[in-house]
Each structure stands twice: as C-alpha cells, then as structure tokens.
Amino acid sequence: MVIDDERTVLQALNLLLEMWGYRVVTAESEGEAVDRLSAAGETPHAILADYRLREGRTGVEAIDRIRAEAGAEVPGVIITGDTSTDGLRDARARGLTVLQKPVLPPHLQAVLTKVLRERPAGTA
Template sequence: MVIDNDAAILAASTALLRRWSCTVTAARSPAEAIALARVAGGTDVILADYHLDDGRTGLDAIADLRQLAGRPVPAIVVTADHSLEVAAAVREAEAELLHKPVRPAELRALLAHMLG
C-alpha cells in the first residue's frame, strides 16, 4: 500500500514498485487506503508520506491500516521533514523513516529487509 496526496509522487512510487514486481495498491488519503485495503483483503507493507491532507499524517494511515489488519503491518514513513519530533513519532509508531528524496536502492533494501 502506497499512500501519498501528491498524484505525481504516488504514480512514480507505484511505477517503481511495480518494476520490482510488487503488487501495489495506491491511495491518496487514509480513508481511501482503508477502503482499498478492505477490497484487497490485506496489506503486506505500508509506504506512507508523512504530510497528507486535512491535517492527517501517514502515521494516521498506518494506525488505521494496522487496526483493520489486526496486526502490526510493517510500515515506512517518507518525509522531507527532518525534525526530531517527526522522527520520534515514527519510532513510537514502530515504523521506519526515509527522508526525501528517497533513493530507490535504499527503499528496495529496506523493503527486502522488512519483508524477508
């Protein structure tokens, strides 16, 4: 599951993951992610932008998806925000943090580690 409110970034992330033979569900909001996860029947890993619309964050989306799944789905938060507060919130949510611009090799290695 990829969640980003920027259509161009969502499309690019989806295309990259599909080139790696991943099955990708793409959502522009936490609500859309939940609706799509219900249809898809589950999520193996979540890749969420930190800053979403309507005051929501990627951490909100991760919490919603984990609650729906009934398990701690592995998650990665992507952000350009280098603040200690965001880093602490991501750690507290038991998610991984990647800063923009994300290097594809770094993302691929992290995904392999999380799913391996």
C-alpha cells in the same frame, strides 16, 4: 500499500514497485487507503506512506488505522521531507522505518526488502 497525497509521487512509486515485482495498492489519503484495502479484502504486506497527508493527517496515523483495521502489525515505512523531530520520533517509537527525501531507489528497495523479511508472523 502506498499512500501519498501527491499524485505524481504516487504514480512514480507505483511504477517503481511494480517494476520490482510487487503488486501495489495506491491511495491519496488515509480514508481512500482503508476503503481500497477493504474492497480488496486483503491485508497489505507493508505500507509506504508520506508523513504529511491531506486534512492534517499523517502517514503515521494512516498506518495505525490500517494496522487496527487489519488486526496486524503491518510493517510501515514513512517517507518524508519533514525534519520535525517529534513526529519522526513518534513514528520510530511505533516501529516504523523513517526515510528522508530524496530516497534513492536502491535504498528504498533495500529497506522494503528488509521490512518484508522481518514482518511479524501472521501478517499477509
């Protein structure tokens, strides 16, 4: 699952992840992400989310909601250009990996591989 309110970023991440062999569900908002996952009837293996989303929401809140809906601790990665320490500290406290923009593809791939390998039992 990839959530980013900038369509060009969302499309680029989708293309990159598909090139790496992942099946990707994308959304531009928290609500759209929940709707798409519900329609697919699946729990994501991992969630990549931008920190700042539409309507004053954050990627942390989106990941929390998806985890609650799925009933599983789905691994989450926050990708951000934000440098505010409170929000990023909160993300880390919730077990999320935080990557600062710009993120180079090899680094993203390594982080994604790591979080997928370490995901808790019972997640898809």
